[in-house]
Amino acid sequence: MSNVASPAPHRELGLTDAEYDLICDKLEREPNRLELAVFSLMWSEHCGYKHSRKLLKLLPTDGPHVVMGPGENAGAVDVGDGLAVAFKVESHNHPSAVEPFQGAATGVGGILRDVFAIGARPIAVLDSLRFGELDSARSRYLLDHAVAGIGHYGNSIGVATVGGEIYFEGPYEQNCLVNAMCLGLAPKDRMIRSAAAGVGNVIVLFGALTGRDGIGGASVLASAELGEDEDKRPSVQIGDPFEEKKLLESSLELLDKGLLASLQDLGAAGLTSSSSEMASKGGVGIEIDVDKVPLREADMEPFEVMISESQERMLCVVEPQKLDGVLAVCDKWEVRATAIGTVTDTRRLRVLAGGEVVGDMPVEALVDECPVYDLDPVEPREPVYPAPAAKLDGDESAEDRLLALLGSPNIASKRWAFEQYDWLVGSRTTRRPEEADAAVLMLGPDGGSGAIAVSIDGNGRRVACDPYVGAVEAVLECARNLACVGAEPLGLTNCLNFGNPEKPHIAWQLTRSVEGLRDACLAVGAPVVGGNVSLYNEGGGGPIYPTPVVGMVGKLPDPGTVPWSGFREAGHAIALVGPFAPSLAGSELEKLRGGLSTELAPVDLARQAAALDVVRTAVRSGAVATAHDVSEGGLACALAECAIAGGIGARVELDDGFELFGEGPGGVLLAGRRGDIEGLAEALHPHGFQLIGETGGDRVAIAAGVATLSVPVAAALEAHGGSLPSRFE
Amino acid sequence: MTRFGVIRFPGSCDEVDALQACERYGDAEILWHRDRDLKGVDAVVVPGGFSYGDYLRPGAIARFSPVMEAVSEFAREGGRVLGICNGFQVLCEAGLLPGALLGNDHLRFRCRQVEIVVENIDTAFTRACAREDTLSIPGKHTTGRYFAPPALLDQLEGNGQVVFRYAPGQNPNGSLNDIAGVANEGGNVVGLMPHPEHAVSPLRSSADGGKLFESVALEPAAA
Numbered sequence: 001m002s003n004v005a006s007p008a009p010h011r012e013l014g015l016t017d018a019e020y021d022l023i024c025d026k027l028e029r030e031p032n033r034l035e036l037a038v039f040s041l042m043w044s045e046h047c048g049y050k051h052s053r054k055l056l057k058l059l060p061t062d063g064p065h066v067v068m069g070p071g072e073n074a075g076a077v078d079v080g081d082g083l084a085v086a087f088k089v090e091s092h093n094h095p096s097a098v099e100p101f102q103g104a105a106t107g108v109g110g111i112l113r114d115v116f117a118i119g120a121r122p123i124a125v126l127d128s129l130r131f132g133e134l135d136s137a138r139s140r141y142l143l144d145h146a147v148a149g150i151g152h153y154g155n156s157i158g159v160a161t162v163g164g165e166i167y168f169e170g171p172y173e174q175n176c177l178v179n180a181m182c183l184g185l186a187p188k189d190r191m192i193r194s195a196a197a198g199v200g201n202v203i204v205l206f207g208a209l210t211g212r213d214g215i216g217g218a219s220v221l222a223s224a225e226l227g228e229d230e231d232k233r234p235s236v237q238i239g240d241p242f243e244e245k246k247l248l249e250s251s252l253e254l255l256d257k258g259l260l261a262s263l264q265d266l267g268a269a270g271l272t273s274s275s276s277e278m279a280s281k282g283g284v285g286i287e288i289d290v291d292k293v294p295l296r297e298a299d300m301e302p303f304e305v306m307i308s309e310s311q312e313r314m315l316c317v318v319e320p321q322k323l324d325g326v327l328a329v330c331d332k333w334e335v336r337a338t339a340i341g342t343v344t345d346t347r348r349l350r351v352l353a354g355g356e357v358v359g360d361m362p363v364e365a366l367v368d369e370c371p372v373y374d375l376d377p378v379e380p381r382e383p384v385y386p387a388p389a390a391k392l393d394g395d396e397s398a399e400d401r402l403l404a405l406l407g408s409p410n411i412a413s414k415r416w417a418f419e420q421y422d423w424l425v426g427s428r429t430t431r432r433p434e435e436a437d438a439a440v441l442m443l444g445p446d447g448g449s450g451a452i453a454v455s456i457d458g459n460g461r462r463v464a465c466d467p468y469v470g471a472v473e474a475v476l477e478c479a480r481n482l483a484c485v486g487a488e489p490l491g492l493t494n495c496l497n498f499g500n501p502e503k504p505h506i507a508w509q510l511t512r513s514v515e516g517l518r519d520a521c522l523a524v525g526a527p528v529v530g531g532n533v534s535l536y537n538e539g540g541g542g543p544i545y546p547t548p549v550v551g552m553v554g555k556l557p558d559p560g561t562v563p564w565s566g567f568r569e570a571g572h573a574i575a576l577v578g579p580f581a582p583s584l585a586g587s588e589l590e591k592l593r594g595g596l597s598t599e600l601a602p603v604d605l606a607r608q609a610a611a612l613d614v615v616r617t618a619v620r621s622g623a624v625a626t627a628h629d630v631s632e633g634g635l636a637c638a639l640a641e642c643a644i645a646g647g648i649g650a651r652v653e654l655d656d657g658f659e660l661f662g663e664g665p666g667g668v669l670l671a672g673r674r675g676d677i678e679g680l681a682e683a684l685h686p687h688g689f690q691l692i693g694e695t696g697g698d699r700v701a702i703a704a705g706v707a708t709l710s711v712p713v714a715a716a717l718e719a720h721g722g723s724l725p726s727r728f729e
Numbered sequence: 730m731t732r733f734g735v736i737r738f739p740g741s742c743d744e745v746d747a748l749q750a751c752e753r754y755g756d757a758e759i760l761w762h763r764d765r766d767l768k769g770v771d772a773v774v775v776p777g778g779f780s781y782g783d784y785l786r787p788g789a790i791a792r793f794s795p796v797m798e799a800v801s802e803f804a805r806e807g808g809r810v811l812g813i814c815n816g817f818q819v820l821c822e823a824g825l826l827p828g829a830l831l832g833n834d835h836l837r838f839r840c841r842q843v844e845i846v847v848e849n850i851d852t853a854f855t856r857a858c859a860r861e862d863t864l865s866i867p868g869k870h871t872t873g874r875y876f877a878p879p880a881l882l883d884q885l886e887g888n889g890q891v892v893f894r895y896a897p898g899q900n901p902n903g904s905l906n907d908i909a910g911v912a913n914e915g916g917n918v919v920g921l922m923p924h925p926e927h928a929v930s931p932l933r934s935s936a937d938g939g940k941l942f943e944s945v946a947l948e949p950a951a952a
Contacts, residue, residue, distance in 0.1 A: 153839050155869070156779045159743025242740050249739075334739060420838050422869045424927050424934065425777075427746045445749060447932050559932055720781030 001319060009033075019371055020714060026365035029285040034303035034351060035360040039366065041269035041307055042276060048370035051501040055375065055514045065490045071281075073117040073194055073265060075529025076186070077490040079555050081449045084188045086120035087494075089128070089181035089456065089495045091534035095236045096149075096178035101140045101295035104149035104178045105239040105411035106311055111182040112159060113265035116248050117314065118225045119191040119255045120184025123426050124441055125154045127164035127180050127455045128495070128549045129455075132173030132477065134409045134727050139168065142176045143597065144728060149239075151420040152179070156241035160429055161421035162439035163454065169407040169461055171385055175537040179495045181551040182680075185443070190255050194264040195281035196317050199345045201261055203275070203286060204323070206330050206337035207247045207313035210247045211296030213237050214270075214309025218487075243312040243335075248335040255537040259322045262520030266313040272306045274315045275341075276349050280367035282476045285346035290353045292340040299609055317343060328371035331445075377511045378504035383598065384543065390594025398660070398709040402700075405588055405633040405661065405718040406640055412723035430559045431457075434645060436598055437481040437629055438554075440562050451559040453487035455543055455552055459632070460497075465520065465586040466600040467509045471516030471548050476608055476665045477631060478552035479524040480578075483612045484627035485562045486619035487554030489526035494550050497534045499543025517548060523605035524612065526552055556620065563619055566645025570696035573623060573677040574639075574650060575670045577618075577684050578611045579632060582662025586631045589661040601664060608666055611687035615668050618684060623676035630667030636702060637661040638669055638711065640716045649713050652693030654703025662705045671695060731755030731946045734770035736816075738762045738791050742778030747813065750926035753939060754946040757884070762794045772809040772853070772945045773800055775816030777869075777924060787830065787872045788818035797823055799933045809853040809945055814870055817910070817920030826911055826920045827885060828877035833870070834903030840869035842934050843923055844896035845909045849889045852916035857943040862894075864937035868901050868909075868923040874913070875904035875922070886910060893921050895905060 001166040010020040013036065014484050019325070023039050024030055031039060041047060049056065051415055061069045074088035082384045104127075112122045132139040133374045139404045143166070169191040190494055196203075214237035262282070271288065279286040290305040300308075318326050330337035344350070348485025349366060351359035390569060392404055418433040428441040430451060443449035455493050457477040463470030477491055494517060499506040521528060537544040556562065585597040621625055626646070635658070643649050656661070666688070670677060674694075681689050701710040733751035737744045737759050744759065751757035751774060760767060762780075767773065780791035791797060797819065802824050812820035820826040828879045833839060847855055847862040856943025860863070860939035877885060882905060885891055900907045902922070911922025 148837075156740075156742075156782075158778060192754050240778060240782075242784070245742075245779075368897075397763055419840050422742075422838075423922075424840070424867055424869070425746065426744055427749055427927065427930075427933065430932050442932065446930055475753055 010036060010040065014044060015040050019043060022371060024368065026362060034306060034360055036332050037303045037307050038272045038359065038361060041272055042366040043370045046268050049533060051369060051373050051375060051535060053372045058514055058518045059528040060518060060521050061527050062397050063491065066110055066529055067188065068118065068529065070528065070530050073114040074665050075491060075493060076118065076191065077529060077553060079443060079452060082188055083443060084186050084191060085452055085553055086115050086184040086186060087181065087493055087551065087553055087726060088114050089549060090532040091495050091497060091569045092178045092180065093175065093534050093537055096146055097176050099236040100145035101149035102236050102238055104146040105153040107180045108150055108153040109239045109241065109244050110267050111180045112157065112244065112638050115182045116185035116251050117194065117263050117265040120186035121252060122159045122182050123428055124160050124439065124454065125180060126162060126454060126551060128456050128458060129166045130172040130177035130460060130547060131167050131168050133170055133284050136173060139173065140727055146178055147417045147420055153241045155238055155422040155649050157245045158425050159424050160423050162423050162429055162441065163433050164456060166414055166417060169545055170388055171542060174539040174541045175544050176687060177547060181493065181548045183454060183553065192255060192260060192263050193381050194262055194278050196278035196284050196286060196477060196623045197261050197282045198317065198319060198341050199284060199343050199344045202318045202320055202339045203341035203343065204316050204326055204337055205287065205293060205313060205340045206335055208240065208243050208310055209296040210293050210305055210308045211310050212300065212304060212308065215304055215307055222388035224697055237309050237311050239311050241322050246333045246335050247314060250330050250335045250483050253329050253720060254326060257325065259318065259325050262318060263314065263316045264326045266290050267313060268309060270308045270705045275303045276363055276366045277309065279349060279363045285363060286341055287344050287350040287352065288341035290351060292338055294338055295335055302351060302358045306351060334675060338582040353437040358527050374448045374710065375501055375507035375509035376504050376652055377510060380505035384505055385596060387594050387596045388591050392592045394593060398707065399711050400712055401661065402636050402709060403715060405637050406716055407719040407723040408588060408592060409561045409723060410588055411637055412635045413721045415721060415725065416670050416724040421503050431485065432561060436562060436565050437484040438487065440485050440559055442559050447559040448553055450557045451483050453485045453554045453556055455481035456549060458547055458549035460547035460589065462586040462600060463547060464515060464545040465597045467512035467546055468516040469514040469600040469603055471519040472603050473665050474548055474550045475517060475520035477522060478550050479526065479612050480629040481666060482552060482554040483616040484619065484629055485556060486616055487556040489524055489552055489554045490618060490690060491529040492521060494528060494548055495530040495534060497537055497544060497547040497549065499538040501535050505552065506543055511547055514624045515547045520604060523609045561622040563624045565628040565642060566626065567648040567671055567695045568646055569627040569651065572671040572695040573674040573691060574652060574693045575677050576635065576667060576690045576692050577615060577670055578666040578668045578688050579607050580667030582634055582659040582686060583664050584659060584662050586636065587661060587663040611666060614684055614687050618680045623680055624670050624672050626671035627671045630669065632663065634659065634661040635667065637701065640700050642669060642715045644717045644720050647713065648695050649697040649699045650693055651697065652702045652704065654692060654704040658684065658704040660702060691728055732770045733757040733772050734760040734767055735774045735776055736760045736762065736796055738780035738794060740779045740782050741776050743924065747774045747776040747926040750929045750942055752817045753929060754942040759846040760796055762796045764831045765795045765799045766803050767799050767803055773803060775812040775818060775819050776811065777814035780815055780819060787815060789824040791819045792823040801825060804918050807915060807917050811941065812920035813924055813926060816924055817922055818872065820918060825918050826913055827881055828875055829909060830872050831874040831876050832872050833874055838871040839901050840867065841901055843899045843901055845893040845923055846896055847896050848924060849892045849912065852892055852912045852919050854919045854941045854944045855892060856947050857940040863896055865935040866923040866925055866928040866938045867934050870922055873902040873922040875908040877905065882906065888914060890914065892919055
């Protein structure tokens with residue numbers, strides 16, 4: 001018999017009738033309003049991973065460097081000298097589509113908290129952004145405000161934004177993507193987990209006041225398709241980087257002084273998810289008295305207090321004798337801290353208000369017994385996406401083709417965006433955006449202890465062409481970016497941005513992408529240490545391109561030998577290395593011509609991975625002055641980018657018929673003194689090695705048999721550098 | 730050995746960078762915003778960041794902090810004080826430096842390597858520079874457009890109180906007369922928008938900024 005009465009509030013909250021019945025079974029009664037709100041959030045896609053949990057189990061999570069894997073607030077890898085690097089990428093897509101400035105800002109704030117919640121000091125942020133085409137006023141508005149929001153939060157809290165990527169494609173018009181990744185550095189012995197422990201210990205809430213902002217915010221917004229006409233602005237959270245800065249400093253000082261038993265940030269679903277997840281991991285219960293929670297608005301209902309998504313709050317477990325010490329540290333940093341509950345042995349989340357129990361739920365039911373669904377993947381017979389509008393008719397000259405590609409927003413310089421970010425605070429940044437293929441951050445002063453490199457990537461259009469190969473390529477692109485600065489991959493985080501997984505063709509995209517990620521991670525030796533899933537990114541305009549975003553972290557021994565992406569001197573020899581088979585399928589040129597392929601060439605993963613090892617070794621040898629991978633726009637664009645970044649031209653000769661604008665994994669440009677580059681030939685030859693030309697002059701001149709192309713560096717710079725700023729003048 | 734003190738307000742962001750830069754040329758320690766005791770340091774650095782969140786107006790709250798009372802007294806007695814970015818804003822708000830910092834003319838935060846020309850080498854923080862030295866130093870701010878009324882501006886130019894000027898074509902914010910940094914009349918208090926503490930190593934943007942800290946180490950403490 002069903003417990004469902006009509007009209008059913010659980011449906012409004014996104015629960016199915018079957019899920020509601022299951023809740024009644026778990027409670028052995030009907031839930032009250034607070035309990036229903038709590039269950040609806042914990043069983044939302046955002047918190048419960050209902051449609052992705054089974055798939056995510058495919059991903060490799062073990063590796064020799066892994067210190068913390070999935071399940072904690074962030075993953076972490078060992079970087080030597082007693083240090084670990086914690087990192088994670090997370091989406092804030094739906095809030096950013098509603099209010100881009102605050103959506104993006106609180107996306108950064110949330111991922112920062114995830115990292116310092118495990119005891120790591122945030123040292124870098126990267127962002128992966130997707131918008132509709134820049135011809136659209138809405139896309140320009142979203143980009144402008146999202147970039148400003150990221151800058152506002154990251155700059156104000158003093159964490160460098162060192163990299164990222166931005167793509168513009170029609171299917172993101174209604175559902176933009178804002179994925180933020182944070183890296184933190186921690187002495188391994190300061191790291192802390194979130195499992196609540198010690199029956200009788202005190203639960204302390206510290207940070208900002210709790211208000212009505214964000215009620216149903218991330219959790220509900222992230223778990224249903226956005227309607228065209230609903231105004232959800234009131235449920236977007238508001239960020240305060242100054243409050244978070246104090247929260248960060250106080251959290252790390254509390255950990256340095258050994259005052260905490262466990263620590264957890266408050267993100268989506270606020271107190272509800274933080275407390276129940278801490279209790280679940282610790283195998284204990286938690287009792288919270290909502291009357292003790294400091295409120296911004298006096299008349300809040302208990303259920304509102306429990307699900308508020310007010311930003312800049314943390315929850316910690318403290319032994320009673322250490323409570324005074326905790327309160328003193330918080331007072332020093334002018335951070336509000338309040339004991340609001342205790343750890344119990346009941347394995348239940350109990351909520352008190354006015355001296356009465358207003359909610360009482362088994363922790364297992366909330367966290368571990370969320371229903372998990374099998375996907376029903378079916379490969380679509382018809383194209384899922386319309387072909388993009390053609391911008392080139394094919395009659396243009398090779399020069400105009402190159403300039404059109406350099407100025408197309410996906411390839412154009414992103415300087416307009418990254419100059420709005422502080423990329424240097426913290427004294428670690430050795431390579432900022434557009435100086436090298438990956439950001440390079442020193443671990444110790446003056447390069448002692450080596451450096452880490454980080455890259456974030458994911459070309460959704462190529463994944464739309466071929467979800468398996470596209471996902472493989474995203475991992476390879478990151479690994480290639482790391483190889484170009486001499487870094488060996490240590491681990492990876494991913495954010496799976498997809499449409500509605502209950503639709504078979506989206507389920508197919510998701511399944512094939514995860515399979516691709518798995519195979520590529522295994523091939524390059526980069527385990528997945530954490531990540532995030534953002535589903536239901538679709539509306540009236542259809543689904544977004546399937547967009548697995550991959551963030552990879554690696555280590556290199558000597559930041560002093562890191563090459564640049566630009567040419568350094570005239571007279572340097574240029575080599576094209578790696579197993580690179582350029583094709584127009586899925587390329588930027590194909591897009592400008594109005595095409596969208598339905599498959600990409602298969603990738604030989606073993607061959608790709610072996611070549612990356614050799615490139616990395618070559619870069620570390622110090623023989624390479626310039627290293628830049630061939631990606632969007634093919635070899636012609638890669639050469640032009642090296643020339644633009646260095647202000648030096650190049651003369652290059654290729655075989656007749658070489659696809660100058662073709663794309664595909666595996667290609668890397670290396671340049672340096674002739675003797676040095678020729679010295680690499682023997683090691684690189686089995687993996688693909690071809691001396692193709694020399695730097696110098698003020699033009700990029702390419703000959704491939706009878707086809708020739710020659711463009712002044714100044715014209716390339718104008719096309720590449722002027723494209724984004726011209727849209728905002 | 731020269732002893733530097735670097736102030737930490739809630740919301741300071743570049744204080745550890747400044748501390749590390751100072752440590753290349755002497756000893757350095759953090760001074761907490763609630764303390765009035767400067768611990769006998771030879772020079773004070775007021776660092777970059779967003780003191781107290783800068784929600785009212787950059788530097789407007791920090792100037793009232795207990796530590797700034799001590800810094801004002803220290804400066805009036807000839808003590809050497811360097812304000813960087815937010816620190817420059819704080820020193821202007823505190824009346825220790827002339828003029829004010831307004832919003833950038835383009836209204837955006839901009840982070841960019843800039844070249845600045847040293848116009849006066851007779852200040853506490855430019856003695857290690859040569860006249861007309863050009864330093865490559867990054868700037869990053871939203872509120873860095875230097876402003877002073879015309880009469881004051883003439884006076885500053887006449888007195889040689891304009892210490893740093895953006896190189897031609899490099900002014901990133903619309904500052905009057907391309908002014909990047911100024912000094913008080915005594916030359917013991919200097920403020921600038923670009924960040925010399927982020928230009929102290931060839932592994933980063935440049936090592937040119939080290940000269941400001943080296944200048945302090947060159948000279949014995951003021952009387």
